Amino acid sequence: MKFGIVFEISVPRPFRPGVEKQVVDNCIEQAVLADQLGFDQVWAVEHHFLEEISHCSAPEMLLSAIAMRTEQIRLGFGIAVCVPQFSHPARIAERAAMLDVLSGGRAEIGTGRSATWTELGGFAADPDETKKTWDEYVRAIPRMWTQPTYSHQGRSFSMPERAIVPKPLQDPHPPLWVAVTSPGTEVDAADRGLGCLGLVVGGMKRQEKTIDTYRRRIQLCDPVGSFVNEQVNTVNFMYCHEDPAHAMKRGAQLSDHFNYLAPQQLFVKEIYPTQSYATDGLFSALRQESTSSGDPMRIPDGIAIGDPDRVIRSLKRWEAIGVDRVVFILNSVETIPQAEVLDSLRLFAREVMPAFGHTPAIGSTSAGEVA
Amino acid sequence: MPDFGTLSVAAAEIPVVDRFVTEPVEITDATLLQVVCEIGVAGQLAVLPPALHPTSPPIAIWQLLEVGESPWGAFRLASIRVGARAATKSRSFLVHAFVDNPDAGTALRESWGFPCVDAEVGLRVGHDRIAGWADVGGNSPFDVELEDPAPIASGSVYYAPSMNLAATPLGTRLLQVDPEYLVKSVARGRPQVRHHPGIVDDRLAPTWPISATAATVDITLPTIRFVCDPALPAAQGTETITPAAS
Numbered sequence: 001m002k003f004g005i006v007f008e009i010s011v012p013r014p015f016r017p018g019v020e021k022q023v024v025d026n027c028i029e030q031a032v033l034a035d036q037l038g039f040d041q042v043w044a045v046e047h048h049f050l051e052e053i054s055h056c057s058a059p060e061m062l063l064s065a066i067a068m069r070t071e072q073i074r075l076g077f078g079i080a081v082c083v084p085q086f087s088h089p090a091r092i093a094e095r096a097a098m099l100d101v102l103s104g105g106r107a108e109i110g111t112g113r114s115a116t117w118t119e120l121g122g123f124a125a126d127p128d129e130t131k132k133t134w135d136e137y138v139r140a141i142p143r144m145w146t147q148p149t150y151s152h153q154g155r156s157f158s159m160p161e162r163a164i165v166p167k168p169l170q171d172p173h174p175p176l177w178v179a180v181t182s183p184g185t186e187v188d189a190a191d192r193g194l195g196c197l198g199l200v201v202g203g204m205k206r207q208e209k210t211i212d213t214y215r216r217r218i219q220l221c222d223p224v225g226s227f228v229n230e231q232v233n234t235v236n237f238m239y240c241h242e243d244p245a246h247a248m249k250r251g252a253q254l255s256d257h258f259n260y261l262a263p264q265q266l267f268v269k270e271i272y273p274t275q276s277y278a279t280d281g282l283f284s285a286l287r288q289e290s291t292s293s294g295d296p297m298r299i300p301d302g303i304a305i306g307d308p309d310r311v312i313r314s315l316k317r318w319e320a321i322g323v324d325r326v327v328f329i330l331n332s333v334e335t336i337p338q339a340e341v342l343d344s345l346r347l348f349a350r351e352v353m354p355a356f357g358h359t360p361a362i363g364s365t366s367a368g369e370v371a
Numbered sequence: 372m373p374d375f376g377t378l379s380v381a382a383a384e385i386p387v388v389d390r391f392v393t394e395p396v397e398i399t400d401a402t403l404l405q406v407v408c409e410i411g412v413a414g415q416l417a418v419l420p421p422a423l424h425p426t427s428p429p430i431a432i433w434q435l436l437e438v439g440e441s442p443w444g445a446f447r448l449a450s451i452r453v454g455a456r457a458a459t460k461s462r463s464f465l466v467h468a469f470v471d472n473p474d475a476g477t478a479l480r481e482s483w484g485f486p487c488v489d490a491e492v493g494l495r496v497g498h499d500r501i502a503g504w505a506d507v508g509g510n511s512p513f514d515v516e517l518e519d520p521a522p523i524a525s526g527s528v529y530y531a532p533s534m535n536l537a538a539t540p541l542g543t544r545l546l547q548v549d550p551e552y553l554v555k556s557v558a559r560g561r562p563q564v565r566h567h568p569g570i571v572d573d574r575l576a577p578t579w580p581i582s583a584t585a586a587t588v589d590i591t592l593p594t595i596r597f598v599c600d601p602a603l604p605a606a607q608g609t610e611t612i613t614p615a616a617s
Contacts, residue, residue, distance in 0.1 A: 121581065260459055264427055275524055
């Protein structure tokens with residue numbers, strides 16, 4: 001199992017001058033440490049207009065800054081929103097390729113279509129169309145990367161023949177993923193040979209069934225890219241501390257803040273009736289998953305919050321049902337002091353990662369400890 | 372922490388609910404026209420009580436309900452709500468209500484805290500458009516339309532529970548009114564709202580259309596199970612209504 005981190009860039013009110021910079025600087029520091037500790041990936045989401053919960057509207061720029069300061073960690077650009085009013089597909093292909101070049105071939109691209117009216121309405125996008133435009137985009141982008149020139153006459157976009165440059169450094173191109181939050185999207189992922197990103201819906205039993213469906217379907221896929229990216233990547237919270245009570249307290253702060261802020265947005269499903277949006281998307285799914293009952297200390301099984309032993313047990317459950325990667329939300333509106341976030345990462349690397357076959361990396365002791 | 376509303380509830384004229392309703396009321400085959408639009412950010416907090424968070428972006432919901440049979444006879448109810456969150460729960464705050472049947476108005480006011488004003492309320496269902504309006508003494512606070520209705524799946528429409536401000540035996544409270552809806556059929560179309568300032572709050576003027584639906588529904592007007600102190604965040608100020616308190 002591989003581990004990573006994911007940034008929403010949630011910013012606490014009041015929005016004083018400099019507060020966004022402080023949060024971004026903290027994210028970069030976390031990513032640099034994660035790289036040193038042997039974490040495999042860092043993802044940055046694309047969200048727009050989501051005050052407090054996510055000020056991450058230009059993820060590839062954040063990832064470029066991280067790329068310049070790191071050596072090994074892979075850089076997940078996404079979810080890149082595949083809706084014309086947000087970005088032309090050529091712009092997604094260009095930005096992803098530049099990130100790949102800058103990082104020496106470490107880019108991965110997540111695709112999706114947004115679930116909030118806050119975002120879709122802000123760009124005057126049609127919620128009925130987003131599944132169709134996503135489909136057109138994921139078939140176009142790999143060709144833009146691999147063909148010398150590209151032209152298209154389509155439903156959501158058309159363009160005359162052009163050279164879309166730069167080309168990615170990775171040969172043939174970066175791995176492609178899709179956000180899977182609505183039931184059935186795992187089939188879309190499998191049929192197109194895409195990685196399954198962000199599966200958090202419905203608890204372990206449901207997950208197991210979803211992953212099984214994905215694994216079976218992808219054997220028969222017609223890949224949109226030049227290769228099949230058969231991987232399952234989930235999103236989780238993480239706070240790890242030797243003292244179980246402190247870990248639970250801090251971890252609950254993290255998940256509670258995230259879960260309180262996320263539903264303040266306006267979801268498509270609430271106000272625009274359409275079969276295209278049967279669920280509220282990732283925020284809602286993660287919220288349900290992390291607030292379900294079942295743990296005497298309030299944190300449900302499967303959430304990577306606790307002392308190292310508990311975190312290992314939680315992650316072993318995901319591993320057992322076929323999850324390849326887990327990416328962690330480390331903070332929300334800076335509710336956990338940065339020093340504690342960094343210590344949590346170090347402890348995770350030192351005590352948890354070896355249980356999954358990783359060798360402890362240099363730097364996995366906290367600043368005050370003797371290595 | 373998200374923003375909270377800033378409405379001064381002490382200054383508001385509100386319905387009096389002497390006892391919390393203990394029996395639900397079932398209404399069948401009603402027609403419910405709902406239009407949702409964004410409203411301006413600047414005034415949204417002043418429209419909501421401090422218990423509630425605004426949605427992002429702020430929205431208002433215009434509803435026209437036509438009921439053929441009820442314990443109070445046939446009636447039409449026009450209302451305007453503002454989208455909100457009670458802590459993390461999806462809610463709407465009822466700002467205005469107009470009803471064309473005084474008996475129904477009294478029942479809705481005294482049992483569920485609808486701030487009903489007597490009015491003429493109209494609903495016209497056509498194949499090209501569905502239109503609704505209210506008229507108070509020759510002045511229309513608003514009229515709404517759904518243009519080009521097209522059937523959609525009945526499970527896809529959502530009605531946010533309403534928070535209605537009232538004077539209750541527990542003090543001034545927001546009553547959680549969360550009817551059950553059995554949607555038998557629903558059509559969606561282009562929304563249009565004409566807001567006429569003066570009778571209704573000018574801050575509810577629509578700024579961007581979102582959706583319009585017209586449905587045939589069975590509605591169960593509920594018992595009151597939860598109330599909330601409007602001056603406290605909903606996470607702190609929500610109380611459960613037990614039969615003894617009713």
